[in-house]
Amino acid sequence: MTSQTNGVANEQSEHFGEKLRASKFGHKMTREMYAYPNRSQKQRPKREPLGEQLWEGTAWAYRDEEHTQNSDLYLLWQRDKALRNFDLSMDYFSSxxxxxxxxxxxxxxxxxxxxxxxxxxxxxxxxxxxxxxxxxxxxxxxxxxxxxxxxxxxxxxxxxxxxxxxxxxxxxxxxxxxxxxxxxxxxxxxxxxxxxxxxxxxxxxxxxxxxxxxxxxxxxxxxxxxxxxxxxxGPRSRSHGIVSTPLSYQDYERERDGVYEAIRLDRLSAEPRLATVLAQMNMGIHTVQRDTGDPFLWSRRDAIARAAKHGELSVPEFAAFLEAMGENVVWPAD
Structure with missing residues (x-):
């Protein structure tokens, strides 16, 4: 009933009695086309309910004063999160x-x-x-x-x-x-x-x-x-059956600070190679046990994304890191 070429339905294909017209995203999900970046927000934030402090605290995610368009940094940061969740989800489905x-x-x-x-x-x-x-x-x-x-x-x-x-x-x-x-x-x-x-x-x-x-x-x-x-x-969630290694909170702080120290040292280097240095780190997932409270999952990749969010990595540096990790950085047509 449906004809395909490379996973994309042809113009006259049918599925459950419906014609499927050509689409740039295809008619089967692929990682390549997943989390395609978009400048627009689902719901624009409003300044007054947020308050000035929170409004300024989220300014990094926008490229305009009125917070109507996502910044380049937000596009990289959000797509990185989405693709990591994609990979965890695919592994979970396979299990x-x-x-x-x-x-x-x-x-x-x-x-x-x-x-x-x-x-x-x-x-x-x-x-x-x-x-x-x-x-x-x-x-x-x-x-x-x-x-x-x-x-x-x-x-x-x-x-x-x-x-x-x-x-x-x-x-x-x-x-x-x-x-x-x-x-x-x-x-x-x-x-x-x-x-x-x-x-x-x-x-x-x-x-x-x-x-x-x-x-x-x-x-x-x-x-x-x-x-x-x-x-x-209380949003619904799922465990994804993630395999992780335990990490005490003190060890977590040490490993997290080690990422920031690597960034600082590269700034002092005569031959900067920050993207390579960061990409060569172990990105395994750890279960961090707080001294009080519930445990949480963490990876050095979280620390790198946080460093970018806080301005310790520039947009080109964060993009270079993602490319060194094998990601294809995609930008929307503005």
């Missing part, structure tokens, strides 16, 4: 068992009872209800609802997650992968349930989902102000 995923999916379908396989999306044009998008290649699913199922799924296929929302929560180490970055051909199965109460059907199905296999970043059901508040206070 999952396909049979366990199928069992978890069948449980959701059994709880929903009214979900049926979708062969042709046009049959759901203007139809209200809930839907389940399945991404077998990643052993993941997503549960949603809409008053027009066909329109909503096509929106998913054509959407990109806003650049500043690629990371959910505070850490790349537990951020749930953004499903809107998956493309049309990554969707291998669709189930839908027609209903005049789509929120209720979505909530019942989402509550039955095993979170290991679910890309929903928020709980299902009607998005009330209370639901939004609870989500912001």
């Amino acid at each position: 999952l068992d396909a049979d366990d995923f199928e069992t978890a999916l069948e449980y959701v379908l059994a709880r929903g009872r009214t979900f049926k396989p979708v062969e042709s999306l046009p049959a759901f044009d203007g139809k209200a209800g809930a839907y389940i998008m399945v991404f077998d290649g990643y052993k993941q699913l997503y549960i949603g609802q809409s008053w027009d199922i066909r329109k909503r799924i096509k929106q998913h296929w054509g959407a990109r997650k806003p650049f500043d929302r690629l990371i959910y929560g505070r850490s790349i180490y537990n951020s749930i992968f953004p499903m809107d970055e998956l493309r049309a051909l990554d969707t291998t199965r669709i189930y839908a349930a027609r209903s005049t109460s789509p929120y209720a059907v979505e909530q019942r199905a989402e509550e039955a989902a095993d979170q290991r296999f679910c890309l929903n970043r928020m709980t299902g059901g009607e998005p009330t102000p209370m639901a939004w508040m609870l989500s912001s206070l």
Whole structure:
């Protein structure tokens, strides 16, 4: 039903009865096109509610006084975080068992009872209800609802997650992968349930989902102000099964300061080679145990990104470091 060349659907390809038109981002997700930088913010910050101190504290992320356009530094910093989360997510998906995923999916379908396989999306044009998008290649699913199922799924296929929302929560180490970055051909199965109460059907199905296999970043059901508040206070996360080595807080401080010292010494060197020096450091992930409080995950790459954020690395130096790490630095067309 779908013809492909190098993973990109041709102009006349069809998927679930829908024609897929040519797209610069292709119709299958790739790391190369993931986290494509964007100057715009999903929601522009407002100066008065933030206060002057916080407004000035975030100035590094913008290239204009009114904070309407992301700075070059923010583009590098945010894309680096997103790509690191991408790699952690791909490793996590690969570690999952396909049979366990199928069992978890069948449980959701059994709880929903009214979900049926979708062969042709046009049959759901203007139809209200809930839907389940399945991404077998990643052993993941997503549960949603809409008053027009066909329109909503096509929106998913054509959407990109806003650049500043690629990371959910505070850490790349537990951020749930953004499903809107998956493309049309990554969707291998669709189930839908027609209903005049789509929120209720979505909530019942989402509550039955095993979170290991679910890309929903928020709980299902009607998005009330209370639901939004609870989500912001305790965002969903996942462990990604990260392998890390323990590090005491004192050792963490020493290793972190060692990164800053390497930067300082390179400034004094007759032959600066900062990008190479930093890229040759061990970037393994550590679990840092605070003297009080919960442990957290950390890598020297976090310290390097922080140094760039605080102006201890220039934009060209940070870009050179990322290239030395094998990344392809991409700039948007201004």
